[in-house]
Amino acid sequence: MANEFMSLPEADRFALTNVTLPAVCVEGFDAPQHQGLISVDLVIADGRIEAILPASTAPADLPYADLRDGMVFPCFIDMHTHLDKGHFWDRRPNPDGTFMGALENVRADRMANWSAEDMRARMEFALKSAYAHGTKLIRTHLDSIPPQPDISFPLFSEIREEWKGRIELQAVALLPLESVLDEAIFAPIVATAKRHGGLLGGATRLLPDFDRILETHFRAAADNGLDIDLHVDETEEREVLTLEAIADTKLRLGFEGSVTVGHCCSLARQDDDTAKRVIDKVAKAGISVVSLPMCNMYLQDRHEGRTPRWRGVTLFKELAAAGVQTAVASDNTRDPFYAYGDLDGVEVLREAIRILHLDHPLDEAARVVTTSPANILGRPDIGRIAVRLPADLVLFSARRWSEFLSRPQADRIVMRNGKGIDRRLPDYRDLDPILEK
Template sequence: MLHDGTKAGLHGKIEGRATLLTGGRVIRDQGDVAAAAILIGPDGRIRDIGPDLSGGPAADRVDLKGRLISPGFVDMHQHLDKTSVLRFAPNPSGTLQGAREAFARYARQSGPADISRRAGRTMRRCLSRGTTAIRSHVNVDKDAGFNGIEALAQLREDWRDRMTLQLVAFMMAHPGQDFDWLDANVDAAVALADVVGGTPAVSHDPARYIDTLFGAAARAGKAVDLHLDEHLNPAATHFDTALDCVERYGMQGRTVFSHVSALSAMPGEDFRRIMDRMIRLEVGAVTLPAANLYLQGRDHPILPPRGLTRVAEMMRGGVAIATASDNIQDPFVPTGSGDMTEIARWTLLAGHLLANELPATHAMITSVPARLMGLGPDHGLKAGAWADLVVTDCAAVDTLIAGGADDMQVWSRGRPVSRLSVEPAETEITAADA
């Protein structure tokens, strides 16, 4: 059952005191596990990690009894302004364009209170399942105006003691793009956001549109995260145009390309050229398996494609690639629970990764997106980071991703915030039993 961690007694922790977590096993960056204690200060940050720590008489002690400790999960691509509108914005075609049209109709009458209510509910669900940082793309256009980004900017402030929320000013493109409106409003939208984004493939002038977004990001000193070539047509891609802007505006190490589905439709040599250029310019990538599996390839009557980018080749080739939820229960993705281990499983299966790469998919929902989001010293199992932790009864990283936990406790900013526990049907089979 799921317990609300805001109630007293989840671990008996007393506010305003240090906490010493003992008897746990921490996940390192390479997926290996080491026994260690974690000392958390009253400010919610990790003071120290090591095998032999003493918190002193003023620290509350919690014995984790051998449980596995992961850093909090990072979902670096959501659309919180769209979440949970499936019943009100149906998408009968199941296509990307059908989803865009369905949400555009709904967005015209969706006010800030509606957006805040739906987004807050999804954030609570995500936090209860271990996600402690989210990057949300938020529509800004002539129809919806600034409703979404203003509502989520307030949620970002309201949630700052529980979750890191980054906002992408998702400057919506249209086939008949009004560039005068875009030029007049982009800086104001970016001022409310942490990142600049958009979807070039929809614009009637993609080069001008991409340049406008990079220019706004450069003026504001903010990063870029584009929905780049979320389609399967290798003859209509914009990778080089975007990469040229990375160079021209000096956005190396501060740019992410999300979806990049079209890379899977390219000949190998063309893909490798783009991949090498992304690596050279320190451009990260995000794959969104739920959306790509649902929306792409519906016009292929035989052997419809998976719709994902070349996940395995990019990961093994050295691209910093994360995986994320994208949409949750809306016209773009009708499913979604907020559980990032579920997304990691979909990534491994649909991306044709191998069983021995289960630990790599853990990195795709923790350390890799944390790096791409610029979370730096705030995330991870290290001194100085927020004590955002997922504590489970799993034996190792691979079992955490492969099947999830029967008992999971989530800590945010040094406080226990939820516990999910189920009664297993039978004891886990060990190697000796097999």
Template sequence: MVMNAPQIQGGTLTGLSLAGRDGTWDLTHQDGRIVVLRPSTTTGGGFVMPRLADIHVHLDKTFTACRMPHRAQSLFDAIDMMAADTANWTVDDLKKRAETGLARAYAHGTALMRSHVDWHGKEAPLAWSVLSDMARQWRGRVDLQLASLTPLDDLVEIGASVARTVREDGGVLGAFVYRNEDLCQKIRTVFDLAEKHGLDLDFHVDEGLEPEACGIDTIIAETARRSMAGHVLCGHGCALAVRDPDEVRLVLEKGAEAGVGLTVLPGANSYLQDGGPGRTPRLRGLAPLHEARAAGIPVMIGSDNVRDGFYPYGDYDLWDVYRLAVLNRHLPHHDWLESISAGPARWMGRDLGLREGAPASFIRFDARGPGDALSRAGARREVWQNGRRIPEFQGDDR
């Protein structure tokens, strides 16, 4: 686990390359806050950026890859394998796996996290209770927000019970939407629940490569109709990668007008979409990031699944996920940093910006800038929180 570091009362870091700013900078901190941030006359101090905000993970499923009977052949194969594994989800099992995930995320620089939790009955699942307790225990290190995740057809039936508990626990209401019958009415029911209970929404939507999967269109239309800009997040959107480009352009324009957000998950989606034994996948299933942002949609990048049936890799290192997105999606590396930090932080109601008076909480890479840090996976990294350095992860090796 991550051990506490002794408090550093103050000091100055010089010659820093600072995310989003030209030139080099000196940063002076005192009693856990940035007191001076000014242009520097020196170089070589490293690359500094705000801490990370991982808005889409699955702590209930994490670190179960070793228990899977085979490599997932599809999204729905992974769903079936994970459903079978829930027989092993005891309090101790959930705590141990999620604790490891949070500790790794903290050591890598994550400050905020939203975890989806599978929810299939009227009563809250065991994982919701366990992770709610852990959210309280980890507050101030990794601030953890929970989002329920229920298949849309089920949520229509049990939504009242789910929404009440989610509201009481300060969570987010979520649904899995994929080629459902009577889609418009079911989406309206979910929005009714959100309005009644004052909840934000977070959808897993169109997570496949069928062009007819267009749940995101209905969500966007309902968001606009309810004037819920800034309160509805759509994750995955894989089908947008295979739909008609002119059609997608209109969808994205409407999404921007409605004020929805989009989360792209380069790990699990690249791994599961267009897969199969003995063949090389051609389609990667990643939503059009460039086009979405150009249209005005806030675009975020998340870790998604980590070492489970959906994706047997990862380490809750959002910087490593960012590297994957930069390579796969041809992102200008210096211009998309907000997608893993400031952007999702704002969506969760927080500010991770580096300025005078703000907490001295940041990540410093032994690198000349973001491109250099991305190019060298082994570049030394320091995570600072409130003026003190966080030690590297120490714990069980999964």
């Protein structure tokens, strides 16, 4: 494997010396920190981390690679994506970049093109990109407007099995919440999600009988042993604040499953008293929040001929300070909801730090694409660096946060089970057969 800044030993047991780690990602080892970074040596044996040692103390007889203080992360977790939507921008772009433009063009493309063959090509392209960038776990939402679930979920299950050991996959049925009260539509979606080991999702908005919709949704999840992951309040409109109703419903029903909410944009539009009341309820209910800063900044407050006045993201710091589990993720990639992106954890972290001001200090910034999303997704074995865990790591030449955040880190090494992988990204031309219909 060629790389611009270093190469790895070929031995089954070797050391990475003079390594800089984000302390928030490390378990079972303490050392003096600077900006949340610590200096260590790592001993890798048979694809796993054998030891974490003080810098420059690895056994002298081991083959080694000297990182010269380069940073190392655990592989990334991308906990909110849309693999079924990705990479058809060239076929059907969003002409004005608005939320409604996105809805209309996704709907049109889904009806015209979303066969298993089409979706497989786009999902495989996305997964190849994510893997090359260093991602190990992805949760994707799958549009579940009938008859699409009968195509998307069986395909997802096939791909999940094919990618096992490279990228672990979870899926959420993204269903229209107005369909929840229609048993003929809702029951088959629930059954499909359960059959394929998925979650129940949906996008909230102000609807008649909204409280009954939420209760029916939660009860169906409870009865079928399903967790919940919802798109919530993805709007700048202050009057749309369904997050509070979700917290109330979880508390009232005593729902014991995991509940994750994404976006929560309108929370940032509330007065301080309202925001605090809602945040306290979210914390009490044990609901996790994932922010999608790149997509939200792209869509929110977009009006023709007018410069946006706000960033579109939720009250991330306030939620975290209240004890809410928080993370960030990619969301859409190269589709009408977001024209850009490549499922790159470095890009997500870099942009999140800038957009959400997760710096000053940067001590815990790395958690939002590693340990925190892993914990939320029920995978505490991923997204951290610890003895006996697989040596699934991303190695950088950058030594400090300023270096890391100032370049795209295109020369990174991705290590899986102690070996460097082929980091060549798929060629966009690979998609031409499905995009040039």
